[in-house]
Amino acid sequence: MSPIRFRRSLCAAGLLALHIAGAVAEDSNTSPDEIVLQNGSRILGTVTATRDGVVTVETEFAGTLSIAQDKIASMRTQTPVVMKLEDGTVVEDQPIVVADSELVLPATLVTQSYPLADLAVMNPEPWELGQGYRWKGLVSAALTIEDGNTDTEEFDYRVESVWRSLRDRFTTKLNGEVDEANGVKNAENWNATAKYDYFLEDPTWYTGLTAAAESDKFADLDLRYYIGPYLGHQFYEEPVLTLSAEVGAVYVNEDFIVADDKEYPGANWTVNASSNILGGDSRLYLDHNGILNLDDAGDLIMNTTFGLAFPLMFSIEAAAEVLLEYDSGLPPEVEKLDQTYRFRIGYTW
Known part of the structure; x- marks a missing residue:
């Protein structure tokens, strides 16, 4: 074979090899x-x-x-x-x-x-690698307007925000309600909570500090605020069941509009649970917290929310809720148990 033909054959073989290698690489990539x-x-x-x-x-x-x-x-x-x-x-x-x-x-x-x-x-996500915080939140509202024999206007609002890192977590919540019937206000209340959690060596355990304030004009409560430390445990943290509980101590100060003001040391507890067991990206949830007056065991506060949330479109969420608010320390003329049923729509991130 002449040198020229040999070089042409070698070149052709090289091109064929490159083509095969490229085809293999392309097939691997796809x-x-x-x-x-x-x-x-x-x-x-x-x-x-x-x-x-x-x-x-x-x-x-x-x-x-x-x-x-x-x-x-x-x-x-x-x-x-x-x-x-x-x-x-x-x-x-x-x-x-x-x-x-x-x-x-x-x-x-x-x-x-x-x-x-x-x-x-x-x-x-970056926060799961120890880089910064994950921010999740919710803004929702419920508005009811009725015209006819009874003119009713009801407005409920809720804002929640959670910043979470591997080491700690910040949580803020604000809820409120303003209702009117025939131009007369018959409900006006709000409550706000701020919490800081610090995760221990075993991240299922954490310690924290909570501070909260609330007011309910129609329950004679001008302002109640409390602050104190707690210890918490994350029992489960899976979509099918998320369950955590906290127990701690608080200083409570209550200012009433008519009744006598009071302050006392209290024991407080919190239970939070949620589950996607119903499927379809829906979420059942339970939020419960309570405070026991350590100076008077008959003085007990318990607030419980049961709810079912489900996505509508994009990041819009709807939820049906039942709220049970019990306060045995209210004046005798005020109902101790307040029940609220509501449907809300909000934006989550």
């Missing part, structure tokens, strides 16, 4: 992620999230699927991701590889494997 379930089912798509024991995958044939991690036998993603494990370990720029229900991670000398349940979050 290959879908793969999940194989315990029952042998195979799912192809793009894994978009892993959180709270659930893997979310976008598919062409069935849209978005949510798969429980304990149903997965093997999984492989094509794109490197950031993984955060339950013990706080962060693994960067690695694809997710699962074999025999074990998360496989490369180490310096040997490959390490962990139970798949140890994979807490894929591509965690």
